[in-house]
Amino acid sequence: MNHEQLFNLIKKKQSFLCVGLDSDLNKIPAFLLNEEDPLFAFNKAIVDATLPFTVAYKPNLAFYEAAGVKGWQSLQKTVEYIRSLNQPVFLIADAKRGDIGNTSAMYAKTFFETMDFDAVTLSPYMGLDTVSPFLQYPDKWSVLLALTSNQSATDFQYFEERTGKKLFEQVLETSKTWADKNRLMYVVGATKAEALTGIRKIVPEHFLLVPGVGAQGGSLSEVARYGMNRQCGLLVNSSRGIIYASKDNDFAEAAGEKARMMQLEMAELLNNIV
Numbered sequence: 001m002n003h004e005q006l007f008n009l010i011k012k013k014q015s016f017l018c019v020g021l022d023s024d025l026n027k028i029p030a031f032l033l034n035e036e037d038p039l040f041a042f043n044k045a046i047v048d049a050t051l052p053f054t055v056a057y058k059p060n061l062a063f064y065e066a067a068g069v070k071g072w073q074s075l076q077k078t079v080e081y082i083r084s085l086n087q088p089v090f091l092i093a094d095a096k097r098g099d100i101g102n103t104s105a106m107y108a109k110t111f112f113e114t115m116d117f118d119a120v121t122l123s124p125y126m127g128l129d130t131v132s133p134f135l136q137y138p139d140k141w142s143v144l145l146a147l148t149s150n151q152s153a154t155d156f157q158y159f160e161e162r163t164g165k166k167l168f169e170q171v172l173e174t175s176k177t178w179a180d181k182n183r184l185m186y187v188v189g190a191t192k193a194e195a196l197t198g199i200r201k202i203v204p205e206h207f208l209l210v211p212g213v214g215a216q217g218g219s220l221s222e223v224a225r226y227g228m229n230r231q232c233g234l235l236v237n238s239s240r241g242i243i244y245a246s247k248d249n250d251f252a253e254a255a256g257e258k259a260r261m262m263q264l265e266m267a268e269l270l271n272n273i274v
Contacts, residue, residue, distance in 0.1 A: 007231040009185040013201040014267035018056035020239025029144040039074035049256030053263035056090035098123030146186040196226035224269040
């Protein structure tokens with residue numbers, strides 16, 4: 001899926017919502033633990049309920065890796081199930097990999113060949129060597145960590161050179177020379193919405209993956225105000241606020257309703273450009 005196809009999907013669904021599948025065995029409804037594969041059963045129900053309102057899903061690999069082999073199997077089944085629906089969906093592996101050489105090439109093979117994701121989150125700390133193996137895949141995306149929403153992001157990301165340029169700004173300026181807007185996307189936390197104006201000056205056309213709306217306190221309207229461009233340019237992620245809207249038998253319906261409400265707000269925001 002390239003940049004234009006992703007924008008067309010956003011226009012069609014009137015949504016730039018990404019649902020984060022941070023599926024935790026300790027948080028899913030207890031009755032699902034009786035299922036043969038509780039994580040997959042939970043994900044399937046969430047996908048069925050939210051698909052009309054979202055353009056993307058983002059499994060956070062930590063929650064699957066923690067379950068060992070069974071967790072990887074749950075993840076694989078989730079990806080295969082979403083693909084079996086024969087509807088265009090943008091799938092992001094929230095893996096935050098950041099290695100080089102053959103290791104990086106094997107990570108790229110894992111997520112783009114073995115598991116059929118459209119994109120993977122990467123830490124760019126080791127430079128182009130980290131990202132280049134992922135860029136060998138046409139219509140696949142590298143999603144680079146730029147400015148994150150966690151409190152200790154200031155430890156490094158705001159470090160200033162003598163010129164006054166911050167480290168996250170250098171990440172943006174350097175990496176945008178590696179590939180075009182069809183293969184590079186950036187993570188920018190919703191709690192840093194005010195920084196989006198400056199970020200847009202550096203990467204005006206690239207998509208931004210924006211976590212932190214909902215449970216982390218980020219404002220959707222503020223993110224759109226500062227970060228939206230002529231082709232939307234945003235994928236706003238909500239994880240806990242949607243998938244854990246209820247822990248009862250109606251958990252899927254509650255998730256679907258939360259996603260529907262976000263989609264309605266997004267449709268209003270898209271009226272400014274579509």
